[in-house]
Amino acid sequence: MSMTIGNTAVSCSKRQDFFYAVSKKSLINDQTIGRSKTAGEELLEEKEILDEKAIGRALTRLAHEVIERNEGVDSVVLVGIKTRGIYLAKRLADRIKSIENKDVAVGELDITLYRDDLKQKTDEPELIGSILPMSIESKTVILVDDVLYTGRTIRAAMDALMDVGRPQRIQLAVLIDRGHRELPIRPDYIGKNVPTSKEEQIAVQLTEIDGMDTVTIRATS
Numbered sequence: 001m002s003m004t005i006g007n008t009a010v011s012c013s014k015r016q017d018f019f020y021a022v023s024k025k026s027l028i029n030d031q032t033i034g035r036s037k038t039a040g041e042e043l044l045e046e047k048e049i050l051d052e053k054a055i056g057r058a059l060t061r062l063a064h065e066v067i068e069r070n071e072g073v074d075s076v077v078l079v080g081i082k083t084r085g086i087y088l089a090k091r092l093a094d095r096i097k098s099i100e101n102k103d104v105a106v107g108e109l110d111i112t113l114y115r116d117d118l119k120q121k122t123d124e125p126e127l128i129g130s131i132l133p134m135s136i137e138s139k140t141v142i143l144v145d146d147v148l149y150t151g152r153t154i155r156a157a158m159d160a161l162m163d164v165g166r167p168q169r170i171q172l173a174v175l176i177d178r179g180h181r182e183l184p185i186r187p188d189y190i191g192k193n194v195p196t197s198k199e200e201q202i203a204v205q206l207t208e209i210d211g212m213d214t215v216t217i218r219a220t221s
């Protein structure tokens with residue numbers, strides 16, 4: 001989800017809506033923001049942990065790791081998780097092409113938090129759409145996402161993949177691993193490990209959707 005504040009397009013994940021609602025004055029162009037409270041706002045600090053160059057370098061390294069671990073990319077397909085995982089998967093495919101001169105198919109999964117109000121269940125991510133223009137049968141499917149946190153989104157993504165075919169194996173590539181897993185899920189390719197507290201929030205912004213490449217961390221309380 002995205003919203004516009006002034007002339008700035010600001011991306012909002014489900015968990016980020018609250019932050020953006022209260023932080024309209026601390027816009028994303030500021031790399032490090034320490035500021036005093038204004039009426040109706042929490043005190044929020046934001047710090048950049050990856051800039052455009054660092055994101056680029058991390059993706060190039062991940063592309064090399066994918067090629068090395070899989071001894072090429074002949075059986076590899078990439079599946080990005082909406083929203084930013086899709087753009088990251090496409091960037092990885094571009095880098096792999098420039099290194100190996102091989103095309104890697106890119107698919108998409110849209111996993112969104114599902115609220116079952118009637119049963120009063122807690123929110124769980126579930127598949128609401130997919131674009132898989134290739135067979136995943138007997139392939140090495142690499143799921144690509146921007147942030148790995150509890151692991152529940154990845155679990156839903158793996159369920160979705162297993163429903164449509166039988167991949168040889170599933171691997172996981174994430175730009176940021178921030179810890180706090182609630183399921184036994186471990187990424188195979190990591191752009192950057194970022195130890196966090198549960199009160200912190202990682203925001204990944206990508207040029208394709210946000211107008212700039214940056215990863216920031218901020219306190220939410």
Ligand SMILES: O=P(O)(O)OC[C@H]1O[C@H](OP(=O)(O)OP(=O)(O)O)[C@H](O)[C@@H]1O
Nearest residue numbers: 013014082083147148149150151152153
């Ligand atoms: O490991 P988890 O606890 O499941 O959290 C990670 C997910 O949270 C974010 O997505 P979000 O649902 O906020 O949507 P977005 O990608 O569209 O911003 C992120 O992009 C991951 O997909």
Ligand SMILES: O=c1cc[nH]c(=O)[nH]1
Nearest residue numbers: 013147149201202203
């Ligand atoms: O900090 C977090 C946690 C989950 N998803 C995000 O995008 N950021």
